[in-house]
Amino acid sequence: MTHFSRRSFIAASALAAGAMALPSAGRAAAPLARAQGPGAYRYKLGQFELTALYDGTWFLPIDGKFVRNASGGAVNAALAKAFLPPNILPISFTALLVNTGKQLVLIDTGSAGQLADTAGFMNANLAAGGVKAGDIDTILISHFHPDHIDGLKTKDGDKVFPNAQIFVPEPEWTFWMDDGNQSRASGSVLGYFRNARRIFADIAKEAQRFKPGAELVPGIVSLPAYGHTPGHTAFAIHSGNQSLLAMSDTVRNPELFARHPDWQPIFDMDGALSVKTRRRMLDRAAADRMLVEAYHFPFPACGHMVKTATGYELVPSMWQPL
Amino acid sequence: MTHFSRRSFIAASALAAGAMALPSAGRAAAPLARAQGPGAYRYKLGQFELTALYDGTWFLPIDGKFVRNASGGAVNAALAKAFLPPNILPISFTALLVNTGKQLVLIDTGSAGQLADTAGFMNANLAAGGVKAGDIDTILISHFHPDHIDGLKTKDGDKVFPNAQIFVPEPEWTFWMDDGNQSRASGSVLGYFRNARRIFADIAKEAQRFKPGAELVPGIVSLPAYGHTPGHTAFAIHSGNQSLLAMSDTVRNPELFARHPDWQPIFDMDGALSVKTRRRMLDRAAADRMLVEAYHFPFPACGHMVKTATGYELVPSMWQPL
Numbered sequence: 001m002t003h004f005s006r007r008s009f010i011a012a013s014a015l016a017a018g019a020m021a022l023p024s025a026g027r028a029a030a031p032l033a034r035a036q037g038p039g040a041y042r043y044k045l046g047q048f049e050l051t052a053l054y055d056g057t058w059f060l061p062i063d064g065k066f067v068r069n070a071s072g073g074a075v076n077a078a079l080a081k082a083f084l085p086p087n088i089l090p091i092s093f094t095a096l097l098v099n100t101g102k103q104l105v106l107i108d109t110g111s112a113g114q115l116a117d118t119a120g121f122m123n124a125n126l127a128a129g130g131v132k133a134g135d136i137d138t139i140l141i142s143h144f145h146p147d148h149i150d151g152l153k154t155k156d157g158d159k160v161f162p163n164a165q166i167f168v169p170e171p172e173w174t175f176w177m178d179d180g181n182q183s184r185a186s187g188s189v190l191g192y193f194r195n196a197r198r199i200f201a202d203i204a205k206e207a208q209r210f211k212p213g214a215e216l217v218p219g220i221v222s223l224p225a226y227g228h229t230p231g232h233t234a235f236a237i238h239s240g241n242q243s244l245l246a247m248s249d250t251v252r253n254p255e256l257f258a259r260h261p262d263w264q265p266i267f268d269m270d271g272a273l274s275v276k277t278r279r280r281m282l283d284r285a286a287a288d289r290m291l292v293e294a295y296h297f298p299f300p301a302c303g304h305m306v307k308t309a310t311g312y313e314l315v316p317s318m319w320q321p322l
Numbered sequence: 323m324t325h326f327s328r329r330s331f332i333a334a335s336a337l338a339a340g341a342m343a344l345p346s347a348g349r350a351a352a353p354l355a356r357a358q359g360p361g362a363y364r365y366k367l368g369q370f371e372l373t374a375l376y377d378g379t380w381f382l383p384i385d386g387k388f389v390r391n392a393s394g395g396a397v398n399a400a401l402a403k404a405f406l407p408p409n410i411l412p413i414s415f416t417a418l419l420v421n422t423g424k425q426l427v428l429i430d431t432g433s434a435g436q437l438a439d440t441a442g443f444m445n446a447n448l449a450a451g452g453v454k455a456g457d458i459d460t461i462l463i464s465h466f467h468p469d470h471i472d473g474l475k476t477k478d479g480d481k482v483f484p485n486a487q488i489f490v491p492e493p494e495w496t497f498w499m500d501d502g503n504q505s506r507a508s509g510s511v512l513g514y515f516r517n518a519r520r521i522f523a524d525i526a527k528e529a530q531r532f533k534p535g536a537e538l539v540p541g542i543v544s545l546p547a548y549g550h551t552p553g554h555t556a557f558a559i560h561s562g563n564q565s566l567l568a569m570s571d572t573v574r575n576p577e578l579f580a581r582h583p584d585w586q587p588i589f590d591m592d593g594a595l596s597v598k599t600r601r602r603m604l605d606r607a608a609a610d611r612m613l614v615e616a617y618h619f620p621f622p623a624c625g626h627m628v629k630t631a632t633g634y635e636l637v638p639s640m641w642q643p644l
Contacts, residue, residue: 033644037450038362040359049356051355057643082640083637118642129359131355321379
């Protein structure tokens with residue numbers, strides 16, 4: 001065969017195939033799948049088996065006010081550096097399942113499709129990972145924003161994880177369930193108050209309040225990480241000689257808030273305290289070369305942090321067999 | 323609740339739960355899954371639907387001679403920078419399925435478990451993506467190394483893709499199927515000659531040879547990318563106003579060979595020509611901000627390349643809904 005145009009190539013191929021028609025010629029058009037593949041990524045941590053569970057991505061239109069202390073131009077430049085289009089923030093949701101060998105622990109619960117059409121796949125991905133919702137016996141909640149707690153209940157108010165003991169940060173509960181605080185709230189924050197009541201009011205007795213700092217399950221220690229919300233909590237997971245720092249929302253999109261740790265997204269309720277918490281945690285993660293995980297990191301949402309001259313870079317974990 | 327040790331916390335929890343035992347107390351140990359989740363990631367390119375199919379990872383023990391022109395210490399430093407252990411190269415395999423809406427095209431075929439226990443999952447992931455092997459009507463082969471062609475046949479010599487028309491680069495065929503060339507080979511390269519015959523000898527009439535540069539399927543153009551092997555081929559995929567550059571083995575592990583494009587792995591048969599091809603392709607990808615894909619990039623093996631002062635960085639695509 002010599003070099004040829006597409007037309008002559010097809011002719012030449014047909015010739016080479018002799019009387020036989022090319023298989024593609026007589027075949028019906030292949031149907032498009034029109035759906036993403038499963039998002040359940042498993043990795044070992046000592047004796048524990050961890051599963052990153054992709055819930056979806058919320059494509060949030062943003063304007064020049066999304067980061068309180070950075071211009072819309074600077075934010076769009078950071079998005080462009082990550083090969084992302086301007087004025088839209090892709091907010092990825094990934095929950096973390098920890099099988100300690102004795103307990104099946106879920107950290108945060110996904111959005112259950114109550115936030116965006118492009119999210120709410122966590123339970124399907126849990127099933128793809130071979131786990132039933134009824135198998136989960138412990139749920140740890142980092143904070144009360146809807147994308148972290150909505151998965152606890154269906155839109156109709158039914159429990160999604162009927163056998164799970166739910167642990168919530170005490171300062172988070174105290175803040176969001178306080179009627180005085182709610183009476184002073186407005187806009188989206190008022191929505192968060194109402195949503196927290198929708199989820200928790202009738203299971204108040206079952207939800208175990210914990211003080212951040214406590215070990216909640218053997219090997220899983222809660223860590224105060226206040227700022228994003230008043231009781232926002234991270235988790236350190238230890239097994240054998242390995243550790244992982246589950247940062248929750250301490251660092252959101254890494255292309256914005258790891259690279260620019262001082263930037264304050266409007267979702268950080270106390271911007272200055274959030275920056276302090278973020279820098280402290282990222283410094284620790286980078287200095288100790290810790291494996292980290294964060295709810296809004298791109299799936300599978302785990303990797304390592306490297307300190308640079310101006311901020312931090314996420315080095316995503318390489319997808320591997322278990 | 324106040325701050326407490328693990329012991330006092332458990333006691334306090336039990337107290338808070340009243341007479342009710344904590345659910346975790348009476349529950350049987352959760353069984354570990356001991357298997358990775360599915361690896362099938364779908365993305366759109368114009369009207370085409372692409373699926374990255376993870377085949378697995380070959381953990382290759384390497385010594386100071388793996389990169390011809392870099393010391394073992396320099397290679398280990400590059401691995402450490404990527405948070406990978408020394409002296410082991412994790413070589414990931416990801417094949418690419420392209421549904422053009424008319425044809426179902428597979429680019430390279432995985433290892434079919436004939437190379438390492440930790441690889442050979444491509445067909446399971448094809449099934450996870452909702453596609454049967456018999457549905458594939460076109461296979462494009464980049465080159466004749468075993469990890470790219472072994473998936474065409476089972477160990478017993480049966481065809482895995484019974485309905486597929488197979489396209490192979492003419493210079494690759496000419497080189498590997500030449501008895502004179504084989505007679506001069508030794509070691510692992512001799513193994514590659516024998517393996518190419520095992521795969522292709524009895525389907526020689528069916529395998530369509532093409533000259534790199536030809537458009538093989540409407541929207542998929544082959545590109546000569548010689549050096550890694552004599553007929554090594556890349557592919558440009560175009561649909562609507564979007565393009566993707568499937569680089570095959572032009573760039574292998576990005577943490578080594580994108581960051582250090584002049585490094586010559588022993589798998590590059592013509593090291594100097596490979597470097598020239600690699601730099602030319604990476605320059606084009608970076609300058610045009612092209613979406614790229616490569617067989618040995620970490621799954622899902624797609625992203626963009628950025629030129630740095632010393633080499634190139636992969637910016638992995640963010641996992642998203644379709």
